[in-house]
Amino acid sequence: MLFQRFLTAGALALALPLCAHRACAHEGTGRHGGRLAEAGPYHIELVTKDKTVEVIIYDAKEKAVSPAGFKGTAILVVGGKPARVVLAPAEARLTGEAGVPLGPNPKGVVQITGPDGAAASGKFN
Template sequence: MLIQRFLAAGALLALLPICAIDARAHDGNGHNGGRVADAGPYHIELVTKDRTVEVYVFDAKEKAVSPAGFKGTAILVVGGKPARVVLTPAEARLTGQAEVALGTNPKGVVQITGPDGAAVSGKFN
């Protein structure tokens, strides 16, 4: 019994570096140079440049998901005020234009609704 507990504890310790690597992957840059967040079954990448917002959707295996049938909203904080941006499909991403310049790393939330009507969101700090 003691040996089984020891082996189980060792197995958990062995997995810790793998979990840490996975968590760091979302802190760094995504495929398109943006920040990545979990959003339900998806990973979403937020890229902002001036007033343009682009959101790329990936599945759990980091494979790009077509934005066809998706819609979304980005609520990003700029100068202490929320900037709401409607996102629509365009080529391989969802995109929209803010009324003000956003900078490269605004904080906020991106909500997407899939073709099935299920809504999920990702938080960007």
């Protein structure tokens, strides 16, 4: 258990600086009321409700992209500790459940991997 926490904290520590030098800027509010960030060639919208995490993927022209073939991980800070949430396609988004309530605007990183195997991440402050 301690090793898993250490590994998750390490992943978060490594992922956050990656976005610092990229264009992972916070861009405002998305169509579903979540926050937007750039993630490689995509824009992603992060919506959290209680323990549920939803990520909607858009292309560069803000058109929704089918989540089929995508997978992801959200590493969000809750109460000073990282909460790792595995995301899988469901309807028009990636979704997953955290072990703890997240609140409406948790900080952290969402990492997505596309059908082509290319990975990208977006930072949420």
